[in-house]
Each structure stands twice: as C-alpha cells, then as structure tokens.
Amino acid sequence: MAKPAGKADRTPRGRLSREEVLSTAITLADKGGIESLTMRRLGDELGVEAMSLYNHVANKEDLLNAMVDAVFSEIDLPSHSEGWKTSMRKRSISFRAALSRHPWATGLTDSGTNPGPATLRHHDRVIGTFRNAGFSVAMAAHAFSALDSYIYGFAMQEKSLPFTTEEETAAMAQIMLAQLPANEYPYLAELTADHVLKPGYNYGDEFPLGLDLILDGLERWLTSAAR
C-alpha cells in the first residue's frame, strides 16, 4: 500500500556508494574466497542488480584493484622516528596480519600494474624508512625486495595450507601422514610427525623467525657500511 511499485524485498537504503560496494566485496571475499566474489552475488548482497554496480566501479578489475588498495590501507606504516628495525618489524607483522585477514589479496598480482594511493604511500614509507636509516638507494631497494618477498611468500604459503586452526592442522596432518608413503618421503614424514603434529604447532608462528633472520641480515648489511 505504501510502496507504489518495484522490487518488494529490497532493503530500503540510500544510494549505493563506491565505499559500500568495496567493503561488501571485501567481506564477501573474506568469507567465501575470491572465487565466490561475482558481480551478481555482490549485487545480491547489496540489494541491487549486478549491472548497477557498474555505476560505481569501471569493471571487475577496477574493483579488485581497489580491494587490494584497501588492504594496504590497513597496514601500519613504519614511523620514521622509531628506529628502522623495530618500526620495520612492526609494519611487517602488520602487513602479514592484513594478508592473513584477506588471503585473496596475496594472489591479486595484477594490482602491481597500477597500484592505488595506499599502496604507493606504503611503499614510499618503507623505502623512506630504509633511506633515513642510512641505507643507500641501492641497498634500500635490495632490502625492500628481500623483506617484502619474504612477507608475500609467507602469506602465500599460509594461504595454501589446507587448515587454519590447530585442531584442523592436527587432523589434516594425521591424514596426510597416513597417506604419505613414509619410505619414499622419510624427511617429510619425520617433519610432519615430530614437528607439525606437536601440540601447539601453528604455521603462523614461523613468521617472526624468518622475519628476524632477514632484519638481522639487513642490519649487518648496514653496519658493514659499504655496498
């Protein structure tokens, strides 16, 4: 009686905004993986037809790029004031945490082609932190490459694991161990049995070990001056 026409069950809302589209897309991808994010489902979630999304987004690639930039905006920037090593450690941990919250972002490599403002700012601040600490331009580039390769790669390995919680890990490792021909892959079997299946194991805990290894290495580069 009140509503004259149109879709019945559409949640009444003001107009859509790009931000709303973006954040819903991120939620969807977080929940069901990037392959579950389709324009139609995203539209559904927003109470709108798929084609209406194109009023706020040029195409799907534009959407994905913006999503990646949103992830970068969640990362704590290194502060120039705090000592390069601690502040770089913090931002690295924050970076990994962001990729862990949004695993789909790790594989969205096309965003390298045209990075958004948050991505650029992030990179600029990281390089700036190295430069201010006394790294030469070349050394800063090497440090940036080494450190971020590690972070990205770690996130990718983490994402590719078929388990998340400790219980899942244990269950999965049990199964894999049982399937694994132990005499053909003895070291893999040993590692699974004696390390992965130890109570309290969590792959994520490996992160700071490699991180500190690299940071210590970078510090050595720095103090050994010339390069």
Next chain:
Amino acid sequence: MAKPAGKADRTPRGRLSREEVLSTAITLADKGGIESLTMRRLGDELGVEAMSLYNHVANKEDLLNAMVDAVFSEIDLPSHSEGWKTSMRKRSISFRAALSRHPWATGLTDSGTNPGPATLRHHDRVIGTFRNAGFSVAMAAHAFSALDSYIYGFAMQEKSLPFTTEEETAAMAQIMLAQLPANEYPYLAELTADHVLKPGYNYGDEFPLGLDLILDGLERWLTSAAR
C-alpha cells in the same frame, strides 16, 4: 577421398595422451598467461574438442595440479653430498628460474592441498638436506619456511611487474615516474630515478642478494648450535 569422414582440418595424430595434454597446457599458459588457458582453447590446440580432454584429465583443477607438479619436476634437487649451502643455493636458483619460466605456477596455490609426487620429492629432499647438515627437525622446518617463502614471494613480485626486458623496464619506469606525484612519494621517485632507471637494471638480479642473506642467516643458526 582418402579420409572417409569427420573433421577436415584435424592434424592426424595418434590418440592423445595425458602427457601431451599437460605439456600443451603448459605451453599455452607460458605463452598467454593462465587466464588464456581454457579447455576449449586447449582442445583446439590439440585438434580435439574440449570435452575429449576429460578422457585424460578429471577436471580443470586436476589439470592445474598436474601442471604445477610438472613445474616442480623441472627443479634441480639439492644433492646431499655437496654441502648444504651450495646445494641449497643451486636448487633455490633453479626453483626461481622454474617459476620465472612458468609464472602462472606461482599463483596456483590450491596445489598445496594435494601435491603431486614431484612436489613431494622436492620438499622431501630439501628438508633432508637441512637434516643431514645438522639442523634439528624444528630448525629444518623454520629454514624451509623462511627460504621457500622468500623464493615464492620473489617470484610473485617478479611476475607482478609490468615489464620483463631491460628496455621495457626503462620505458615503463619513465612513464611511472612521470605520472608519480614526486612530492607525495619522494622516496619512490628517488628509487625509480636513481636505481631502476640505471642502465643494466634488472629486477631479477635482486634475487641472489636476498637469497644469500637468508642462507647466511641459516648458517648462523646452525653454527650457534642450540635452538
């Protein structure tokens, strides 16, 4: 006259084999990127309808998993006899080269869920090399995680660069530098101008620097004994 019926322009060949399907799929993905690999195109390339591929492959995921395993089979295994550091250095370089030849493999993370035999053998030999060198099980796990995260991440960054050759790099960097608001991202601008645009720059050259940083760090872990 000779041929009684059927498709005219089909290259006469014996029956298809899984190996043939696999290697053609890899060639296709190498040439046009993973998104250009569709069942229909792969069929075309082999002179066969898309559906015929399902005689040799369970589904596309099976195909992709097998492709990743094929990439792993290209990597030089570390030899137990040679000293862990040099042999691990060799296999790391070989690993990166393989991912560089087949960039699509870097993103195919689902293969972590059920790795093929070449992948398992590779992992087993890597872990075995650490163990034989005196790493404890836990240290071997840490070393494996740190090193392979770096390699994977490096490959991913390399893949995401919008250029390959030195000329492309220079051209692209010029453009990006021109577009970049230099006062907003001063360190990025500096790095581009003074490092990337230097003649002879090639991002791939960064790889051994980070690699040696990690290997040296692992060696220090090893010699500092307990952990």
Next chain:
DNA sequence: CATCATAAGCTTACGACGTAAGGAGATCTC
C-alpha cells in the same frame, strides 16, 4: 512550483566458461 538534465537503478542479451549426458566409432581381448 514546474521543468528537465543527470545519475543510479533495472532488463535483456551475448559470447565465453567448465562440464554433465549420452552417442558413435575405433581398438583391444578372448
């Protein structure tokens, strides 16, 4: 308040995609 351009939504449609179902012909086994 009336008009009307613009923006934001909807409908329909197209050409890809992966693959289910089932049929036809070749090849192998006994």
Next chain:
DNA sequence: GAGATCTCCTTACGTCGTAAGCTTATGATG
C-alpha cells in the same frame, strides 16, 4: 568375430563479465 572398452564427438545447462538501452529518482534552475 563378438563383446567390451576407450576415445572422441555433439548437444546442452548454468554461470560468468558486461554491452546496450530503458526507467525512475534526485536535485538544480527557471
């Protein structure tokens, strides 16, 4: 030489991103 099996084909379905064009709500201008 008969039957089973394997390989390939045709057809079809549901889903995807998105082009084209329509309708309606908004908000500025007279």
